[in-house]
Amino acid sequence: MKIEKESFNNYVRENVFDTIRKYDLIENDDKIMIGVSGGKDSILTLHMIHSYKIMNNLDFDIEAVCIDEGIAGYREEGIKTAKKNCEKLNIPLTIHSFKNQWEHSLDEIHDFYKSTCMPCGIYRRYLLNKISDEHNCDKIATGHNMDDEIQSFLMTFARNDQNKFPKFGPKLDKIHENMVPRIKPLWKLPEKDVGIWCVINNIPIHDEECPYSVTSLRSDVKSLLNKIEEEEKGTKNNIFKSFMKTFNVKQEQVSLNSCEFCGQPTAKSPCKACEISEEIKKKVL
Numbered sequence: 001m002k003i004e005k006e007s008f009n010n011y012v013r014e015n016v017f018d019t020i021r022k023y024d025l026i027e028n029d030d031k032i033m034i035g036v037s038g039g040k041d042s043i044l045t046l047h048m049i050h051s052y053k054i055m056n057n058l059d060f061d062i063e064a065v066c067i068d069e070g071i072a073g074y075r076e077e078g079i080k081t082a083k084k085n086c087e088k089l090n091i092p093l094t095i096h097s098f099k100n101q102w103e104h105s106l107d108e109i110h111d112f113y114k115s116t117c118m119p120c121g122i123y124r125r126y127l128l129n130k131i132s133d134e135h136n137c138d139k140i141a142t143g144h145n146m147d148d149e150i151q152s153f154l155m156t157f158a159r160n161d162q163n164k165f166p167k168f169g170p171k172l173d174k175i176h177e178n179m180v181p182r183i184k185p186l187w188k189l190p191e192k193d194v195g196i197w198c199v200i201n202n203i204p205i206h207d208e209e210c211p212y213s214v215t216s217l218r219s220d221v222k223s224l225l226n227k228i229e230e231e232e233k234g235t236k237n238n239i240f241k242s243f244m245k246t247f248n249v250k251q252e253q254v255s256l257n258s259c260e261f262c263g264q265p266t267a268k269s270p271c272k273a274c275e276i277s278e279e280i281k282k283k284v285l
């Protein structure tokens with residue numbers, strides 16, 4: 001199928017800009033931190049937020065942060081790609097690692113867990129928030145696309161964990177003084193379109209799969225959804241529409257406390273990151 005570059009680029013830009021405008025994701029004077037892994041989703045987010053600022057002549061600051069989990073043979077390429085794109089757009093990039101923060105890399109602790117994504121996700125979200133808070137950012141932009149949101153939605157059912165509902169949607173509220181709210185500009189953009197955009201515009205991306213991704217429930221849900229979509233076109237869109245209806249039902253606002261050890265926002269003290277790092281110390285000693 002031949003894709004007409006200009007009209008495809010207009011479609012992607014309009015899809016993302018519409019989400020930003022409709023849900024007030026970015027305001028003048030904001031300082032936005034973009035979480036960049038080097039993968040296609042975060043790279044598109046970086047380029048779109050940069051274009052949104054330039055094309056609308058807006059006055060807000062953009063920074064980027066790349067979290068190095070310590071996955072040998074994988075993460076190095078992602079960091080290189082993140083650097084390349086940030087340099088091209090003149091966006092300052094901070095790199096911070098699990099090793100700096102907790103003295104162990106993901107490779108060193110992955111054996112302790114059935115799914116490596118569990119400690120990885122907790123540590124990464126923790127660092128993203130901590131660094132953005134230290135840099136006085138107003139929002140953290142992540143590369144979550146429509147497929148990610150549908151997968152997360154279905155995973156809450158698989159885990160009977162509907163408490164996660166308030167974490168869905170394109171913009172999360174600030175519910176703790178040290179919490180930097182998330183925004184998701186790619187919220188209603190299908191994953192396949194993110195990939196096409198990067199290819200037709202020759203944007204450098206890191207498109208390898210993380211070696212640990214096979215251990216996650218997300219990976220199973222993703223394969224299942226892709227298989228159903230192949231056989232029954234439009235399924236993902238229908239799930240997204242159902243999700244919107246559910247999401248529109250007003251959720252009870254959750255409140256957060258401060259972790260007694262690190263002070264970061266958490267539902268229950270100690271926070272999950274402190275809990276994991278304590279657990280690891282006991283296992284290693």
Ligand code: SF4
Pocket residue numbers: 069116117118120121210211212213216
């Ligand atoms: S796939 Fe899992 S282990 Fe790999 S970077 Fe993502 S969350 Fe971390």
Ligand SMILES: [Zn+2]
Pocket residue numbers: 259260261262263264270271272273274275
């Ligand atoms: Zn803590």
